[in-house]
Amino acid sequence: MEILLAIVTGILYAAGIYMMLRRSLVKLILGIILLGNGVNLLIFLLGRITKGKPPIIPEEAKVFEELYADPVPQALILTAIVISFGLQAFAIILVKRAYKVLGTDDLDQLNTTDEDS
Amino acid sequence: MSNLIILCPLLIHLLFSILLMFAWRSLKWQKSLTIIGNSFALVASIWVFIFIYENGTQTVQSGNWEAPFGITFVADMLAATLVLLTCISGFAVAIFSVVSVIKARLKFGYFSVFHFLLMGLTGAFLTGDIFNLYVWFEIIIISSFVLISLGGERNQLEGAVKYFTLNILASMIFLTALGVLYGLTGTLNMADLSQKIVLLENQALVEICAVLFLVGFGIKSAVFPLYFWLPASYHTPPSAVSAIFAGLLTKVGVYALIRVFTLIFVGDLFLETLLISIAILSIFSGGIGALIQNNIRKVFSYLIICHIGFMIGGLGLFTSVAIAGTIFYLIHDIIVKTNLFLISGLIYRLRSTSSLKKLGGLYSEYPKISLLLAIPLFSLVGIPPLSGFWPKISLLLAGFERENYWFVGAVIFGSLITLVIIAKVWSEAFWKNPQPVKKWKNFVDFCELKHIQKAQLIFPIAFLSVVSLYIGFGAEHIQQLSERIAMELMDNQQYIDAVFKTRANAR
Amino acid sequence: MKTIILRTASDFLLPVLLLFSLFILLRGHYLPGGGFIGGLVAAIAFVLDAFANGLKNAKSLLKIHPGFLMPVGLSLAFLSAISPLFFDLPIMTGLWASEPIPVIGNLGSALIFDTGVYLVVIGAALTIIFTISETA
Numbered sequence: 191m192e193i194l195l196a197i198v199t200g201i202l203y204a205a206g207i208y209m210m211l212r213r214s215l216v217k218l219i220l221g222i223i224l225l226g227n228g229v230n231l232l233i234f235l236l237g238r239i240t241k242g243k244p245p246i247i248p249e250e251a252k253v254f255e256e257l258y259a260d261p262v263p264q265a266l267i268l269t270a271i272v273i274s275f276g277l278q279a280f281a282i283i284l285v286k287r288a289y290k291v292l293g294t295d296d297l298d299q300l301n302t303t304d305e306d307s
Numbered sequence: 308m309s310n311l312i313i314l315c316p317l318l319i320h321l322l323f324s325i326l327l328m329f330a331w332r333s334l335k336w337q338k339s340l341t342i343i344g345n346s347f348a349l350v351a352s353i354w355v356f357i358f359i360y361e362n363g364t365q366t367v368q369s370g371n372w373e374a375p376f377g378i379t380f381v382a383d384m385l386a387a388t389l390v391l392l393t394c395i396s397g398f399a400v401a402i403f404s405v406v407s408v409i410k411a412r413l414k415f416g417y418f419s420v421f422h423f424l425l426m427g428l429t430g431a432f433l434t435g436d437i438f439n440l441y442v443w444f445e446i447i448i449i450s451s452f453v454l455i456s457l458g459g460e461r462n463q464l465e466g467a468v469k470y471f472t473l474n475i476l477a478s479m480i481f482l483t484a485l486g487v488l489y490g491l492t493g494t495l496n497m498a499d500l501s502q503k504i505v506l507l508e509n510q511a512l513v514e515i516c517a518v519l520f521l522v523g524f525g526i527k528s529a530v531f532p533l534y535f536w537l538p539a540s541y542h543t544p545p546s547a548v549s550a551i552f553a554g555l556l557t558k559v560g561v562y563a564l565i566r567v568f569t570l571i572f573v574g575d576l577f578l579e580t581l582l583i584s585i586a587i588l589s590i591f592s593g594g595i596g597a598l599i600q601n602n603i604r605k606v607f608s609y610l611i612i613c614h615i616g617f618m619i620g621g622l623g624l625f626t627s628v629a630i631a632g633t634i635f636y637l638i639h640d641i642i643v644k645t646n647l648f649l650i651s652g653l654i655y656r657l658r659s660t661s662s663l664k665k666l667g668g669l670y671s672e673y674p675k676i677s678l679l680l681a682i683p684l685f686s687l688v689g690i691p692p693l694s695g696f697w698p699k700i701s702l703l704l705a706g707f708e709r710e711n712y713w714f715v716g717a718v719i720f721g722s723l724i725t726l727v728i729i730a731k732v733w734s735e736a737f738w739k740n741p742q743p744v745k746k747w748k749n750f751v752d753f754c755e756l757k758h759i760q761k762a763q764l765i766f767p768i769a770f771l772s773v774v775s776l777y778i779g780f781g782a783e784h785i786q787q788l789s790e791r792i793a794m795e796l797m798d799n800q801q802y803i804d805a806v807f808k809t810r811a812n813a814r
Numbered sequence: 815m816k817t818i819i820l821r822t823a824s825d826f827l828l829p830v831l832l833l834f835s836l837f838i839l840l841r842g843h844y845l846p847g848g849g850f851i852g853g854l855v856a857a858i859a860f861v862l863d864a865f866a867n868g869l870k871n872a873k874s875l876l877k878i879h880p881g882f883l884m885p886v887g888l889s890l891a892f893l894s895a896i897s898p899l900f901f902d903l904p905i906m907t908g909l910w911a912s913e914p915i916p917v918i919g920n921l922g923s924a925l926i927f928d929t930g931v932y933l934v935v936i937g938a939a940l941t942i943i944f945t946i947s948e949t950a
Contacts, residue, residue, distance in 0.1 A: 210472065210476070215468070218468075218472060222472075222475055225476075225479050226479065229479050229482045229483055229486065232483060232486045232487075233482070233485075233486035233489070235490075236486045236487060236489060236490025237489065237490065238490070246844070260493075262489070262495070263486075263489070266438060266485075266486075266489070268850075269438070269442060270482060272850060273442070273445045273449075276449060276938070277445070277448075277449060277452075277475060279942045280449065280452055280453075281471065281475075282946070283942070283945065283946060284452070284456055284464070284467060284468065284471060285468070286946075286949070287456070287459055287464060288464040288465070288467070288468055291459060291460075291461055291464050292461065292464065292465065297468075300465045300468060300469070301465075302461065302462050302465060311899060311904065311905070314905055318892075318896060318905075321888075321892060322892065324888075325885050325888045325889050325892060328884060328885035328888070329885050331881075367904050367905065368904050369904055369905050369906045369907075370904065370905075370906045370907050370908065371898075371903055371904050371907040
C-alpha cells in the first residue's frame with residue numbers, strides 16, 4: 191500500500207510540475223491542483239499509514255489501549271485542502287479575468303511587464 | 308497573565324479587518340477606520356516591544372494546550388521588533404493609500420484586505436509552530452494576491468499571474484518540506500523540532516528537508532536564481548501596495564530563513580556555503596539588473612534583490628557579529644524599502660510618469676520635497692551617518708573574521724552599485740530637464756490636490772524618513788538591540804526554555 | 815439544466831440539505847463534521863437551487879448578499895476566540911458551560927467558533943460561485 195501511494199505521489203508531483211511548465215493558463219491551474227493533491231498525499235503517507243482505530247479515547251478508559259491512527263496528518267491535510275480550495279477558486283477567477291483582458295491564454299504572450307517603459 | 312498582550316497587534320488588525328467589512332459601503336468610514344486601526348496597532352506594538360524588551364521572551368499557548376501539542380505563540384526580541392516594524396510601515400502605507408489609491412480599488416475592500424495582510428504578517432512573526440507559519444504564509448499570499456490584482460489593469464493582471472504561480476509553487480515546496488519534517492520527527496513545534504532533529508539518524512534526509520525549506524523561502528524572499536517573479540510584478544500594482552510588498556513580504560521570507568536556520572537546521576557547513584553563494588549572486592544580479600532599468604519602480608525592485616543578498620549572506624556566515632549585522636540590515640531595510648516605493652508613488656503623482664528618461668526637474672520645482680526624498684535615498688546607499696552604513700560594518704567585520712573575501716567583495720560591490728544607481732536616479736529625476744509627458748485622462752495632478760491630501764501624501768514619507776534618521780543617528784541603540792537578538796538567536800536554548808516553561812514549572 | 819425532475823427535486827432537497835448541514839455543524843466537536851463541511855453542504859444546497867431555478871431565485875432565497883455573511887461569521891469566531899481573555903486564559907481556550915443542558919448537551923465556546931466558520935464558508939463559497947456564474 192505504501193509503495194503504491196508513493197508511486198501515485200510521485201506521478202502527481204511530476205504531472206503537476208509538467209502541467210505548470212506548459213504554456214497554457216488553464217493547464218497552469220490544472221498543474222497547481224495536481225501538485226496540491228500530491229502534497230496532501232505525501233503528508234498522509236509520511237504520517238505513517240496504520241490500520242488502527244480512530245484516535246478517540248472511549249469514555250470508560252483513560253488512555254489508548256489499541257493501536258490508533260495519528261490524527262495530526264489528517265488535521266494538516268484538512269487545513270491544506272481548505273487553503274488550496276480558496277487559492278484555486280481565486281486562481282480560476284484570476285485566470286478568467288486575465289484571459290478576458292489580455293485576449294490570450296498563451297503564457298509566452300504575457301511579456302508586457304518586462305518591456306522597458 | 309500579562310503575557311497575553313503579545314497577541315494585541317494581531318487581534319487589532321483582525322478586528323479592524325472585520326469592522327471594515329461591515330463598513331463596505333462607505334468609503335469615508337473605511338478611510339477613517341483604517342487610520343484609527345493602524346494607530347491602535349502601532350501603539351499596541353510599541354507596548355509589546357517595550358514589554359518584551361524588559362521582560363524577555365514571552366509565550367502564549369493558544370487554547371491552553373501545552374507545548375508541543377498546541378500552537379504556541381512566541382514573542383522573542385526578534386519577533387517583537389519585526390511586529391513593531393510591520394506596524395510602523397503599515398501605519399505609513401495606510402495613510403498614503405487614503406489619497407493615492409483610486410476609488411475603484413478602494414471600493415472592493417482594499418483596506419479590509421490590507422489589514423488582513425498585516426494580521427498575517429504579525430502572525431507569521433509571532434508563531435512558534437511551523438505548520439502555523441505555513442497557515443500565516445497562506446493568509447499573507449492570498450491577501451497579497453487580492454491586493455496585486457485589484458483594479459484589473461492589463462499589466463497588473465500579467466504581473467499577478469506570474470506572482471501567483473511562483474508563490475503557490477513556493478508554498479507547495481514549503482508544505483512538502485513540512486510533511487517530510489513531520490514524518491521524520493513527529494512534531495511541528497519549532498522548539499521541539501530543534502531538540503528532536505539532532506537525535507535523528509537519517510541526517511541526509513534532514514539535509515534534503517533543509518534545502519526544500521531554503522527553496523521555498525528563497526522563492527518568497529527572491530534570492531538569486533528564484534527572483535524573476537519580483538521585477539515582473541512589483542511595479543504593476545499601485546505604489547502603496549508595492550510599498551508594503553517591498554517592505555515586508557520579501558522580508559517575511561528572510562525572517563523565516565533566519566528562524567529556521569538558527570533554530571532547526573543549525574551548523575551545517577554545506578548550507579552555510581550555499582547561503583553565502585546565493586547571497587553573493589543575488590547581490591551581483593540584483594545590482595546589475597537595477598543598473599540597466601529605466602522605470603524607477605523596476606530599479607527599486609532590483610535593488611530589493613540586491614539587498615536581500617546582504618541579509619542572506621550575514622545568515623550564511625553564522626557568527627554573532629554577522630547575525631547582528633543581518634538583523635540591523637533587516638530593520639533598516641524594512642523601513643527604507645517601504646519608503647522608496649512610497650517615493651516612487653509620490654514622484655508618479657508629481658510627474659505622471661515613472662520612466663527615468665522622461666522625469667526631471669523635480670529639484671527646481673519642488674525643492675523642499677526633494678530634500679525630504681533625499682533622506683531615504685541616501686539612507687539606502689548608507690552614506691554615514693545614515694542608517695544603511697552601520698549594518699555593513701558588522702557584515703564586513705564578520706566577513707573578514709571568517710576570511711570569506713568573496714562575501715566582503717560582494718558587500719562592497721553591492722554598496723558601490725547602490726551608490727551609482729541612486730546617483731543616477733537623483734541626477735535623472737531631480738536635476739535633468741524634464742521631457743513632456745502625455746497625461747492620463749483622469750489623472751489628478753499634485754498641485755490640484757487639497758492641502759490635507761498633500762499632507763497625507765507627504766506625512767508617511769516624512770514619518771518613515773524620521774524613523775530611518777533615528778536608525779542612523781541612534782545606531783548605538785539599534786546595534787545593542789541587534790546584538791541582543793543575535794545572542795538570543797545563536798543560543799537557541801533560551802527560545803526552547805521559554806516555550807517549555809510551563810512544563811518545567813510543572814515538574 | 816432546467817429539467818422538471820431537477821427542479822422538483824431541488825425544492826425538496828434544499829430544506830433537507832440545509833437541515834443536514836445544521837446537523838453536521840452541531841455534531842462536529844467529537845464526531846466527524848464541523849463548521850467547514852457543514853458550510854459547504856449549505857452552500858451546495860443554494861448552488862443546486864441556482865442550477866435548477868436560476869441564479870436569481872437562489873439569490874432571492876438567500877435574502878441578503880452572501881458576502882455579508884463573511885464579516886458576521888468572522889466576528890462570531892473572533893468573539894469566541896477572544897472570550898477566554900476575559901477569564902485570564904490564553905486565546906482560543908474552550909470555555910464550557912458547567913452543567914449540560916438537557917437534550918442539547920454540553921455547550922461551549924467552540925460551538926460559537928464553529929458557527930462562525932459555518933457562516934464564513936457559506937458566504938465565501940457562494941460569493942465565489944455567484945461571481946463566476948454571473949460573469950460567465
